[in-house]
Amino acid sequence: MEEYINPNYPDIDFLRERARKRIPRFAFEYLDGGCNSEVNLKRNTDDIREILLKPQYLTEIKEVDLKTELFGHTYDAPFGISPIGLQGLMWPRASEILAKAAFDYNIPYILSTVGTASVEKVAEITEGNAWFQLYHPAEKDLRNDLLDRVAAAGLPVLVLLSDVPSFGYRSKEIRNGLAIPPKITFSNMVQIATHPNWALQTLIAGQPTFKTLTKYIPKGMNLKHLGLFMNKTFDGRLNMDRVAEIRDRWKGKLVLKGVASEEDAQRCVDLGLDGIIVSNHGGRQLDHGESAVSALQPIAKNFSDKIKIMMDSGIRTGPDIASTIASGADFTFLGRSFMYGVSALGKHGGNHTISLLKKQLTQVMQQVCCEHVYELRDRKVNN
Template identity: 55%
Template structure:
């Protein structure tokens, strides 16, 4: 039996934990804390990861298996694997040019990359480097005119999927960011400057690619805004709840697949179905918004196995996935597709331009091995291998 890796990646970093350790050495502490931090005591941040450990799979060693195929159909497109790259704000601050590195890798490997409204590359540039495959996550603006203009830009680049973020009625209370001053927008104090100086590769790359900014939002900003004015702009532009009526208005405007990210309850699922959205991403914003809520995978288990929703809407997962084993567990309990944010940022932080491809291949290799172990050839057969759930 061959031990040859089907999806080659850097052998020095075979796990997310390895990537994280390396990235922590190369990213300034204030930026790494922004990437890693959760809200309040970070209980839900830990819960997101730990609850996966309570999902058990059963192997079938004597069962004959066909050729393994990880491809997954979603909204009329076939992706090479059942996972994509989550939207992450301020990506270019955590690692210079991170959005372009990841979008290129995603396009090459035929998986979705989601650009955040508050990331550091524009809609148009991401569409170009991803060969038109990138999705977009909308922070709903307070002004309808701005919403409409962004949607028109997405139509112009033929964005395949629009994701609307619904779980940020207010920015989470994140103690790490308060201490570092890395709020929205970031403030560079003396400690942050010293931390940046201790990471020379990050500093050189930042000089090469320029100070990161909210590239998608530039057309709507006055020129020459200082940090205080930028903060006021962000508060004016994105403060407020996303309501049933606002999503319904977007449904009327957007002709393609529409996904809501941040859904965690039956009540919101019922509203999503009524509006006619095509999918939801079950998520608690990476443990960054409400410390007293349940883990993302716990919410998924409840919603994905409710007969009222099954087969009527795509139910996807974001939060806490750290290996191909976790991907397998997610599918076993009902996920149609999965997204990961922090692992990919660890990847670019650790390996720079090679980090996107490395992390994609690493997860593919993990998942392939699990499929061999439990003797299945298709992703949708993982439910047959669910042993028990003890959450």
């Protein structure tokens, strides 16, 4: 796929600022914010940028190759698109836009259970090459039906979400009426009125809803009752038995997202999982916890030969991807960067963000003299 980069937005920070101006405040703060005082939100990225790489300038390399093999598939870059709930709230049809961009550029896209496109639609867009993240349902019948639909859609990787045993305390979302149950406030209406392009595009696309869950949600629910239904229907607390049951039922690759300790990494190995995503939910769940990259390094040191290790949370740019891989990750995922891109540039946002990240990562690898992504591990200072 040919690169597409809008020269007016040559960095993620430019996309973020454009997105901030282009969408209502409640939508931007839902995307941009963390929990409590947002300490870990900032720490995630700051700690990645404390990791230093050692350049080599007198050694020749032929050509930088970003291709990375993961679960039997060779992707064109060592990064993918993280699952984000309510993507269509930030920009209409964002889920579909990003799924199409991921497919075109041959990187993985993970659809959330509470995404705004259905698993069947994303499977159609990606020809079955997307991943699916499961919020664990309280009832086994619903869980099994979701698993059967994901399998029927042909998606190869199931991602279990483990780090939402309770909803993070997010004061901006409470103020904006986006807590559970959600509500429409007068301030929200004013924000919508002052962002007519977003409002028009939302009107054309239709109100964002949890499309994968539509068949399970009783018709005619108002926002309050929808919130109560979601609280009752999903139980975020995983345990060994629940994961083991899914491992027995799911025949594809199985990944646990939200690993932040060596103890949980060992449990994943014991359960026969194929991979883990070291993550703290982008700083949206536990404010006074370790950054994701701090948790990653001992996990990678002790488990890299036992299970595929990926990471998200705090990764914003190509250099961030390089430092994360240098710290032991086999693969990386980004969420906010892609949503800034779509919120800023609409249907071109996914293509632009992927092309930008690839260009930035290639430049870093040229500087540190790496032909292949895995060589970055040898370029970390104080390795």
